[in-house]
Amino acid sequence: METILTTALTSVREPSEVITAQSFDQLMRLHQRRVYRVIFVLVRDDDLADVLTQECFLRAYQKLGSFRGDCRVDTWLLRIAVNLVRDHGKSRRNSFWKRLVGLEEERIDSKFTLVLAQPSPEASLLAREELKEVWKALDAVSAQQRTIFLLRYAEEMSLAEIAGVLGLAIGSVKAQLFRATSRVREVLRKKQWR
Amino acid sequence: MEMIRRLKRNVPEEMFIADDRHMGETLRHLPGLTRQASERPDEYWEKQHSAIWDRIFSAQLHATPASPRLAWAGIAAVLALAMTLLFVGSASEPAKQVQNQNGSDHELLLAVERAVQIDGPEALEPAALLAQEINGNNQTHSTDKGKQNHED
Numbered sequence: 001m002e003t004i005l006t007t008a009l010t011s012v013r014e015p016s017e018v019i020t021a022q023s024f025d026q027l028m029r030l031h032q033r034r035v036y037r038v039i040f041v042l043v044r045d046d047d048l049a050d051v052l053t054q055e056c057f058l059r060a061y062q063k064l065g066s067f068r069g070d071c072r073v074d075t076w077l078l079r080i081a082v083n084l085v086r087d088h089g090k091s092r093r094n095s096f097w098k099r100l101v102g103l104e105e106e107r108i109d110s111k112f113t114l115v116l117a118q119p120s121p122e123a124s125l126l127a128r129e130e131l132k133e134v135w136k137a138l139d140a141v142s143a144q145q146r147t148i149f150l151l152r153y154a155e156e157m158s159l160a161e162i163a164g165v166l167g168l169a170i171g172s173v174k175a176q177l178f179r180a181t182s183r184v185r186e187v188l189r190k191k192q193w194r
Numbered sequence: 195m196e197m198i199r200r201l202k203r204n205v206p207e208e209m210f211i212a213d214d215r216h217m218g219e220t221l222r223h224l225p226g227l228t229r230q231a232s233e234r235p236d237e238y239w240e241k242q243h244s245a246i247w248d249r250i251f252s253a254q255l256h257a258t259p260a261s262p263r264l265a266w267a268g269i270a271a272v273l274a275l276a277m278t279l280l281f282v283g284s285a286s287e288p289a290k291q292v293q294n295q296n297g298s299d300h301e302l303l304l305a306v307e308r309a310v311q312i313d314g315p316e317a318l319e320p321a322a323l324l325a326q327e328i329n330g331n332n333q334t335h336s337t338d339k340g341k342q343n344h345e346d
Contacts, residue, residue: 025247029243032243036234037228037229040231040232041228053242053246057246058246058253062253134220152214152218153218153225154221154228155225156225174210175205178205178209
């Protein structure tokens with residue numbers, strides 16, 4: 001069955017084919033939410049996620065000529081997005097965690113409270129506590145390990161996908177993920193959380 | 195050293211799978227939470243979509259204020275002008291310098307002669323004689339030339 005997704009993907013996979021403004025518009029509509037979500041989970045800031053999503057598609061449009069079709073379009077887009085987040089993180093290295101743990105804690109909590117309104121209040125509370133602890137624990141790992149960790153457990157991406165997005169070997173992704181999970185678990189254990 | 199690095203890099207498969215599964219189970223709420231936390235109304239996406247196109251058009255507009263051909267033509271024109279000015283300037287300068295030098299020499303001689311004729315000091319007598327002699331030569335040259343011209 002031919003879907004918009006497959007049409008768009010095949011049209012961009014062929015490097016010889018000219019990507020028109022219309023096909024790029026389709027791609028944007030298809031991947032806009034996911035790109036935003038990944039950026040959002042990495043930066044934890046609505047406005048910044050919005051700005052970086054716009055920047056991501058702008059760069060993608062400008063780099064259309066260099067896309068050789070050797071990976072999926074969404075992988076390519078997410079690679080641009082993750083690079084943008086990384087570049088942004090270099091200039092504002094600590095702001096994300098300050099917002100997450102400190103100043104904007106209430107803001108994050110309110111989001112999760114809204115989200116967890118459906119399950120029972122106890123489950124909601126527990127999940128929120130778990131998440132807060134995990135986010136705090138992630139402070140102990142490197143930026144790349146954090147990205148891998150979040151792509152894996154928040155975005156449920158496969159190791160191969162993560163490797164494609166970050167331009168790493170699967171073995172390296174696996175090793176860094178293992179280190180990140182060990183560190184997170186260690187921090188959580190110290191807090192006698194689990 | 196390299197062996198330790200390899201061991202660190204190569205996590206045993208079973209250990210990794212168990213660890214990954216356990217963490218996935220621990221964080222089972224995370225995907226749903228992030229999805230719902232990043233959900234926005236349709237208007238938001240439309241607005242963002244328009245903003246992206248605005249930025250694309252704006253970037254294109256700023257990236258190409260003039261076509262590359264026009265830019266190169268401008269550069270070439272400026273270079274040509276600079277070269278012309280350089281050559282014209284360097285060619286006319288020596289001639290001007292010679293003219294100026296001749297003119298100033300003649301004026302100096304006249305000034306010395308005038309000063310001596312008026313009432314010059316004794317020390318300037320050799321200079322006055324020299325000036326007279328040069329002037330005399332110039333006059334004979336010019337009269338010779340004049341004769342030649344008349345003969346022509």
